[in-house]
Amino acid sequence: MKVIADLCLVPLGVGVSVSEYIAACEKVLQEAGLVTRLHAYGTNIEGEWDAVFAAIKRCHEVVHQMGAPRITSSLRFGTRTDREQSMNDKVESVKRRLSPHGEE
Amino acid sequence: MKVIADLCLVPLGVGVSVSEYIAACEKVLQEAGLVTRLHAYGTNIEGEWDAVFAAIKRCHEVVHQMGAPRITSSLRFGTRTDREQSMNDKVESVKRRLSPHGEE
């Protein structure tokens, strides 16, 4: 089962600057061979269910190892059985409708 | 690693009434032996990481089997290494502060 997810991980107890921890998660996700895309409030992730969720677990483990005593994450994730759809397909299907000739 | 999570699963392509699918997920979570608590916009879930996420995967599988071609879920999940904390502890620590003598 393929999944498209969006992860926003928030370490607590380490002050207000969290980019160091987010960067460590990016590395974890990339080393897992997943397709990812960082944005301003999370990271899009695409892959097989088990690979995606194993990498998310690893993110929590790594951020705790870096010293964060508490982590709260928010995740969106979607699956579909009607057809294959990539992260890129999702963005393109909206953008097509926004372009001048998009609604033909 | 223990996790406290909050799952809101939304089946698409099955009309506006989704309680049948949510009830099926409740059964999946209970059969997995997890501590759960249904509320008006999701379900609190407490347990070991692997058990919680295996049950969430099973929810997606079951809801697809019931006929939903597409599912989008939103999940919050938290882990901590500083101390044990149950779902009940979380609610009680806030309620204590709200009671008249709560802030001693």
Added chain:
Amino acid sequence: MKVIADLCLVPLGVGVSVSEYIAACEKVLQEAGLVTRLHAYGTNIEGEWDAVFAAIKRCHEVVHQMGAPRITSSLRFGTRTDREQSMNDKVESVKRRLSPHGEE
């Protein structure tokens, strides 16, 4: 427009214990006259759109005034035009399906 929402507010830069800030938000929501229900990973809120979102803004203001330099919140919120539905209705419609004679 009525809305049912679920707010999970996370103050950053104030350590790992956040119940004091969550309790302050509960007071804000109750003083706004909204129907609320605290759970282990957020708070259900029911009311008119403008009242609900004014109270959520007030939560951020109050938590900043309490000393949190940064806040990240996650919110679910739903509206419907087909019929009225309360937070209680949502929970009951699932519970009915879980009871032995619920699926008649």
Added chain:
Amino acid sequence: MKVIADLCLVPLGVGVSVSEYIAACEKVLQEAGLVTRLHAYGTNIEGEWDAVFAAIKRCHEVVHQMGAPRITSSLRFGTRTDREQSMNDKVESVKRRLSPHGEE
């Protein structure tokens, strides 16, 4: 009060294809003069609190007018009082740490 938000709006009761509704929301957000960035599981939005939340309300109104009887949205939103930070700053502060010479 400035806010950086991330909106994922899901219309129910209109089938599995929702890009038409998401495109309508993009137009609402852009017409409101907000800085936005579409990604595969939502849209980043940056602006003054009242402008951002007025536009989000408008999104729900417009999607209902387009025929969706029910909408569920998930929103992340953050505020900070310690310093100004744009959506771009957030992404750049992570990317700097991922580049070979990023951690000086």
